[in-house]
Amino acid sequence: GAGVSQSPRYKVAKRGQDVALRCDPISGHVSLFWYQQALGQGPEFLTYFQNEAQLDKSGLPSDRFFAERPEGSVSTLKIQRTQQEDSAVYLCASSPPRPKREPDTQYFGPGTRLTVL
Amino acid sequence: SQQGEEDPQALSIQEGENATMNCSYKTSINNLQWYRQNSGRGLVHLILIRSNEREKHSGRLRVTLDTSKKSSSLLITASRAADTASYFCATDEMYSGGGADGLTFGKGTHLIIQP
Numbered sequence: 222g223a224g225v226s227q228s229p230r231y232k233v234a235k236r237g238q239d240v241a242l243r244c245d246p247i248s249g250h251v252s253l254f255w256y257q258q259a260l261g262q263g264p265e266f267l268t269y270f271q272n273e274a275q276l277d278k279s280g281l282p283s284d285r286f287f288a289e290r291p292e293g294s295v296s297t298l299k300i301q302r303t304q305q306e307d308s309a310v311y312l313c314a315s316s317p318p319r320p321k322r323e324p325d326t327q328y329f330g331p332g333t334r335l336t337v338l
Numbered sequence: 339s340q341q342g343e344e345d346p347q348a349l350s351i352q353e354g355e356n357a358t359m360n361c362s363y364k365t366s367i368n369n370l371q372w373y374r375q376n377s378g379r380g381l382v383h384l385i386l387i388r389s390n391e392r393e394k395h396s397g398r399l400r401v402t403l404d405t406s407k408k409s410s411s412l413l414i415t416a417s418r419a420a421d422t423a424s425y426f427c428a429t430d431e432m433y434s435g436g437g438a439d440g441l442t443f444g445k446g447t448h449l450i451i452q453p
Contacts, residue, residue, distance in 0.1 A: 225380070254440055263426050264381070266440030280440065312380060324369045324388060325430065327441065329380035 223247065225330035227313050233336045234303045242298045242333045246315030253296050254327060255288055256312040264312055270296060303337045310334050343444055344427060350450040357414045359447040361427030362407075368430045370403055371441065372412050375424045384412075384425075389432075417451045424448045 226245045234240050246253050251272050256264035257280075266280040272293035281288070285303075290296040300307055314327035345360040363370070369388045373381040387394045387403045387410070394401045400413040414421055428441035 256440075256443075261445075263428075263443030263445050264441075266442065269440050277440065314381075324371075324386055326371070326383050326386060328383070329373075331380045 225313055225315055225328055227311075227330040227333050229333060230331060231334050231336075233338065235338055236303060236305060238303050238337075239299065239301045240303055240335060242300075242311050242335070244296045244298070244313030244315075244330060246294065246296070246313070247317070247328055249317060250315035250328070251293070251318050252316040252325070252327075253290060254314040254316075255296070255298050256314065257282075258310040258312055258332070260309070267298070267311075300335075303335075305337050308335055308337045344425070344447040346447060347445070348448045348450070350452060351417060352452050353417060353419055355417055357417050357421070357449055357451075359412045359425055359449070361410045361412070361444050363410075363427070363429050363442075363444070364408065365429070366432040367405070368432050370401075370410050371428045371430070372399075372401060372410075373426045373428060373443075375426065375446070377423075381426065414449075417449075419451050419453050422449060422451045 228243045253270040255267040257267055258264040268278040268288045269276050270290045273290050285301045287299045310332040312332045314329045316325050316327045343362050351357055367389055371386045372384045375381045385396045385399050385401050387401050398415045403410045424446045426443050426446045428443045
């Protein structure tokens with residue numbers, strides 16, 4: 222079946238430009254996560270949605286970062302006025318509904334590699 | 339911020355040998371997971387071990403967890419060239435607060451299997 226898809230796969234932006242990164246989660250997955258992965262590092266949590274509700278945005282590095290999931294399916298991560306330090310791979314993950322206390326297995330997309338010049 | 343460290347940062351072994359990677363973390367956890375990432379691709383879930391488990395097996399993978407030392411190890415037996423990838427441990431923290439279920443990843447071990 223189809224996995225998590227992300228678009229675009231690669232994005233080059235000039236410093237100061239706004240960008241929008243899209244994530245299509247696996248159908249039926251209620252939880253959606255965004256992570257940022259800098260070169261040579263592990264992914265770092267940005268934000269989490271349960272359906273359309275953004276339950277945690279504590280990982281967003283600044284108010285230039287904004288994420289939405291208006292219909293509880295597709296999500297968009299928007300970065301305004303991009304800076305060079307925003308260059309990274311942005312990973313989206315989704316997970317299915319599960320009983321409480323059951324561990325969460327996240328399914329990751331291929332990521333969007335953002336390069337800010 | 340990242341939870342902890344994988345050790346070693348890089349590992350190169352001959353095909354057929356066993357590869358062992360270690361992970362240390364800092365806080366109390368619900369579970370610990372290992373992921374693999376091939377160059378230019380997303381993360382693939384390998385195995386999950388709960389905080390009340392000490393060892394788990396899946397195919398050629400063996401994971402151990404020592405919550406008293408806040409550490410885990412991943413053993414890949416009879417390595418193959420296709421195992422070349424970066425391996426990350428990720429923890430589901432017990433007291434993450436705010437309802438967050440985001441995983442906390444280490445920096446990864448880059449494993450190279452020489453044919």
